[in-house]
Amino acid sequence: MSQNIQLKNPHLEGMPSDYLYHLAINVPDTKNTSDIQKQFGDVRVICTGGTAIRMLELAKYLGKLLGVQDTSEPVDMCAKGHRYALYKVGPVICVSHGVGSSTFSVVLHELLKLVHYARCQDPIFLRIGTCGGIGVTPGTVVVTKDAFNGLLRNEHEIAILGERVVRPAQFPESVIKDILAYGGRPDDGFQIISGNTMGTDCFYEGQGRTDGAICEYTAEDKMKFLHKCHDLGIRNIEMEASFFASVTQKIGVKAGDICVTLLNRLDGDQVNAEKKEEFEHRPFLVVGRYIQHLLKK
Amino acid sequence: MSQNIQLKNPHLEGMPSDYLYHLAINVPDTKNTSDIQKQFGDVRVICTGGTAIRMLELAKYLGKLLGVQDTSEPVDMCAKGHRYALYKVGPVICVSHGVGSSTFSVVLHELLKLVHYARCQDPIFLRIGTCGGIGVTPGTVVVTKDAFNGLLRNEHEIAILGERVVRPAQFPESVIKDILAYGGRPDDGFQIISGNTMGTDCFYEGQGRTDGAICEYTAEDKMKFLHKCHDLGIRNIEMEASFFASVTQKIGVKAGDICVTLLNRLDGDQVNAEKKEEFEHRPFLVVGRYIQHLLKK
Numbered sequence: 283m284s285q286n287i288q289l290k291n292p293h294l295e296g297m298p299s300d301y302l303y304h305l306a307i308n309v310p311d312t313k314n315t316s317d318i319q320k321q322f323g324d325v326r327v328i329c330t331g332g333t334a335i336r337m338l339e340l341a342k343y344l345g346k347l348l349g350v351q352d353t354s355e356p357v358d359m360c361a362k363g364h365r366y367a368l369y370k371v372g373p374v375i376c377v378s379h380g381v382g383s384s385t386f387s388v389v390l391h392e393l394l395k396l397v398h399y400a401r402c403q404d405p406i407f408l409r410i411g412t413c414g415g416i417g418v419t420p421g422t423v424v425v426t427k428d429a430f431n432g433l434l435r436n437e438h439e440i441a442i443l444g445e446r447v448v449r450p451a452q453f454p455e456s457v458i459k460d461i462l463a464y465g466g467r468p469d470d471g472f473q474i475i476s477g478n479t480m481g482t483d484c485f486y487e488g489q490g491r492t493d494g495a496i497c498e499y500t501a502e503d504k505m506k507f508l509h510k511c512h513d514l515g516i517r518n519i520e521m522e523a524s525f526f527a528s529v530t531q532k533i534g535v536k537a538g539d540i541c542v543t544l545l546n547r548l549d550g551d552q553v554n555a556e557k558k559e560e561f562e563h564r565p566f567l568v569v570g571r572y573i574q575h576l577l578k579k
Numbered sequence: 580m581s582q583n584i585q586l587k588n589p590h591l592e593g594m595p596s597d598y599l600y601h602l603a604i605n606v607p608d609t610k611n612t613s614d615i616q617k618q619f620g621d622v623r624v625i626c627t628g629g630t631a632i633r634m635l636e637l638a639k640y641l642g643k644l645l646g647v648q649d650t651s652e653p654v655d656m657c658a659k660g661h662r663y664a665l666y667k668v669g670p671v672i673c674v675s676h677g678v679g680s681s682t683f684s685v686v687l688h689e690l691l692k693l694v695h696y697a698r699c700q701d702p703i704f705l706r707i708g709t710c711g712g713i714g715v716t717p718g719t720v721v722v723t724k725d726a727f728n729g730l731l732r733n734e735h736e737i738a739i740l741g742e743r744v745v746r747p748a749q750f751p752e753s754v755i756k757d758i759l760a761y762g763g764r765p766d767d768g769f770q771i772i773s774g775n776t777m778g779t780d781c782f783y784e785g786q787g788r789t790d791g792a793i794c795e796y797t798a799e800d801k802m803k804f805l806h807k808c809h810d811l812g813i814r815n816i817e818m819e820a821s822f823f824a825s826v827t828q829k830i831g832v833k834a835g836d837i838c839v840t841l842l843n844r845l846d847g848d849q850v851n852a853e854k855k856e857e858f859e860h861r862p863f864l865v866v867g868r869y870i871q872h873l874l875k876k
């Protein structure tokens with residue numbers, strides 16, 4: 283039976299109104315959300331990704347693929363908030379989240395409240411992105427299994443009321459299985475694998491790079507670290523996975539993280555932008571087919 | 580004696596070229612950076628802030644104030660990177676960093692490398708932003724003294740090579756003193772104070788809000804936490820201070836964090852956007868006058 287998601291916050295019951303500040307979406311009456319339901323109630327899939335421009339491209343791509351968008355350009359429904367872009371094409375919204383957990387955290391809390399108020403049925407949250415690979419060919423698409431934080435633990439840690447709180451960080455197996463089964467095709471010319479992902483809070487020191495403004499370890503320390511990651515089944519590094527997994531797992535909403543590797547970190551740190559555009563399109567293909575499968579159900 | 584900043588990364592010496600990936604700025608020859616010096620060598624102040632639109636507004640405001648910008652609109656010099664916007668007006672650049680430390684971290688490392696390659700003399704990094712206040716009238720401008728993390732410690736913690744690394748997080752007294760001395764005027768109609776700032780990784784649970792998608796504490800727990808913050812001299816909460824202080828202190832570059840409070844968290848969690856625009860202009864006034872003072876030196 284399909285159902286609306288239940289948030290993990292009893293205080294919301296007592297709030298007469300709610301303002302999703304960073305999305306600039308007003309919920310004037312939390313007991314009667316019919317306007318929000320009209321606008322967003324049909325949403326089944328929430329796609330998220332770093333930049334606004336990539337989310338616009340994804341919206342255009344999915345609109346065409348699903349046959350739900352006319353020739354007009356999708357409109358940013360959160361433009362007034364100036365921070366995140368949100369495009370809707372039929373039952374899918376595509377939302378930018380910026381770089382890393384801190385910024386993703388803000389918009390994910392508000393998106394969860396949005397689909398709750400809109401009474402979306404069985405919504406699925408997906409993230410697409412770029413990342414560094416570990417021991418895989420650049421251009422490989424990695425679907426995250428277990429998400430590790432920068433401490434090499436399969437969990438996410440945040441400070442709440444001044445104390446460390448640790449939460450598990452796994453993505454649901456059923457989602458991973460379906461993305462792998464329906465997202466890729468043998469003649470795509472690239473690999474899709476499931477693997478563990480490390481989500482760090484820093485692109486440079488946090489990911490063992492030696493090309494940031496600060497670096498206090500040797501090239502040998504770095505390689506030892508990357509090999510240790512590889513031994514833990516970590517095949518890619520980005521900046522959101524452990525946060526994303528922990529919050530969606532806590533709420534009990536389905537989610538998946540699909541990233542394309544731009545480089546193999548065992549070979550270097552600098553990102554070669556040459557094939558970036560071609561590589562960035564790969565998660566579009568995968569997510570598009572997976573969503574087609576979801577909507578057929 | 581004025582001088583170029585020294586980065587804390589010996590590996591950079593051995594890199595023949597460098598690509599500041601997220602800024603989309605190429606340094607083809609790290610031993611001969613004359614092109615970068617021509618473009619950015621005169622930069623004295625690096626202003627940073629959350630959104631691209633606010634940084635454009637700041638650039639226009641400073642261009643006019645300093646008399647260095649003609650009537651044309653400043654151009655985003657990092658548009659190709661799609662992630663951060665950078666506007667240059669005379670000896671000042673205004674750069675967006677998104678929401679929180681994770682995204683700020685990426686651009687700050689690259690900006691530090693940029694001013695290093697450009698051989699900028701005695702650059703000063705400033706951040707302007709909005710924040711929640713604790714026990715201060717909404718609209719108050721807070722100049723950060725000591726930066727606390729979400730664990731209520733006056734330090735910043737990051738994971739490097741899988742281990743916790745803790746770094747001090749203070750802003751230089753001389754910068755704070757000058758911002759207070761030159762930034763405000765008695766007839767401004769608002770207060771500028773120096774106070775401690777807590778920088779968290781999460782806007783909702785991390786800041787003790789009860790209006791996120793998840794909340795597992797009571798309203799009493801939250802108030803106890805906010806009063807504990809207040810007892811530590813914390814007058815505002817945002818998402819960047821401890822990171823920003825720790826990196827600039829580590830490198831030994833001057834920096835200041837200037838934020839306007841949009842609400843008093845002792846009175847509630849929801850952000851009232853009514854006076855947002857008026858309040859957001861206040862750090863412009865403060866930073867503008869401080870920069871005028873700097874450039875007179």
